[in-house]
Amino acid sequence: MPRISVVVPSFRPRKELLEQLFSSLAAQSLRDFEVVVVDDGSPDPDYVFPDARFRLVRGDRQRGPAACRNAGAAEAAADALFFTDTDCRLEEETLASALGGLERAPVSVGNTLTDVRTPFGGLVALLGFPGGGSLGFDRVWRVNAEGFAQSFSSCNVAIRKAFFQKMGGFDASFPVAGGEDTVLARRILDSGGAIWYEKAQRVFHVEKPDLVSFLRWQLTRGRGNFHIRRRVPSVRGYLRLRVWTFRNSLASAGLVRAPAVLALIVLSVVMQTIGYWQERRRWAE
Numbered sequence: 001m002p003r004i005s006v007v008v009p010s011f012r013p014r015k016e017l018l019e020q021l022f023s024s025l026a027a028q029s030l031r032d033f034e035v036v037v038v039d040d041g042s043p044d045p046d047y048v049f050p051d052a053r054f055r056l057v058r059g060d061r062q063r064g065p066a067a068c069r070n071a072g073a074a075e076a077a078a079d080a081l082f083f084t085d086t087d088c089r090l091e092e093e094t095l096a097s098a099l100g101g102l103e104r105a106p107v108s109v110g111n112t113l114t115d116v117r118t119p120f121g122g123l124v125a126l127l128g129f130p131g132g133g134s135l136g137f138d139r140v141w142r143v144n145a146e147g148f149a150q151s152f153s154s155c156n157v158a159i160r161k162a163f164f165q166k167m168g169g170f171d172a173s174f175p176v177a178g179g180e181d182t183v184l185a186r187r188i189l190d191s192g193g194a195i196w197y198e199k200a201q202r203v204f205h206v207e208k209p210d211l212v213s214f215l216r217w218q219l220t221r222g223r224g225n226f227h228i229r230r231r232v233p234s235v236r237g238y239l240r241l242r243v244w245t246f247r248n249s250l251a252s253a254g255l256v257r258a259p260a261v262l263a264l265i266v267l268s269v270v271m272q273t274i275g276y277w278q279e280r281r282r283w284a285e
Helices: 015-026 065-075 094-101 119-125 161-166 180-190 211-231 236-284
Strands: 004-010 033-039 054-058 080-083 088-090 107-115 157-160 195-206
Touching: 004 015, 004 065, 004 094, 015 033, 015 088, 033 065, 054 065, 065 161, 080 094, 080 161, 094 107, 094 157, 094 195, 107 119, 119 211, 119 236, 157 161, 180 195, 180 211, 211 236
Parallel strands: 004 033, 004 080, 033 054, 107 195
Antiparallel strands: 080 157, 088 195, 107 157
16 A cells, blocks of 8 residues: 555646656655546546556546545545645655654645746745745744644645545535635644644745736635635634735845835735625625
């Protein structure tokens, strides 16, 4: 039996990004693992796997990444799960570090950084997203003095399978990609569970290389925020956290890049607000 099962939701993946993810998985220092790719109803899916540790679970219709992650977890053979996405790549020690983190708590979140390739992508990464951007997870999501976090990103998190099932998995009814991890993290903490921050558990996420992709992403995040708000009534602490993050963003930007980063922060707030109210109006109809 493998020591850890990697679960990857997938829908119409970009070939070059998929190859990058698979190569990083095949190069892991920990060899005893499996990869369960859950295709979300892509038309004519074509996956080329590096070796026999990789396998495909096909859905007959599109249900969203949360449902795919749950399906992959149900198919997993290992006692430990690791979730990531098709637009990510892992460092060689990531899975080994994840298992180390699970010795501390039933959930281990890692440090997700942006794979910066362009100047604009570098500016967006200073906002601290996804996962940690160029700031690092612990400057986006507070980590206490004992090393425990208050949330996680679904592109870089390990969870004991039994605990994942006990918590009910991801909310499969979550209608957009983005936010279902926040809801599960809150459910875990409210139940008395703990989330360990394992800094060596590193994953790199593809950048947002241009303004259009950034604005679309923020609009989607705003839609997700509406559904988070429906499931997690109190947002006061979250708003304080985002102010703290943006202060870290500006401090890291330096004098030259600070005006551009501030402009992106304003655009982020505006687009997320638009997305929130669009989604609220749509659900009220």
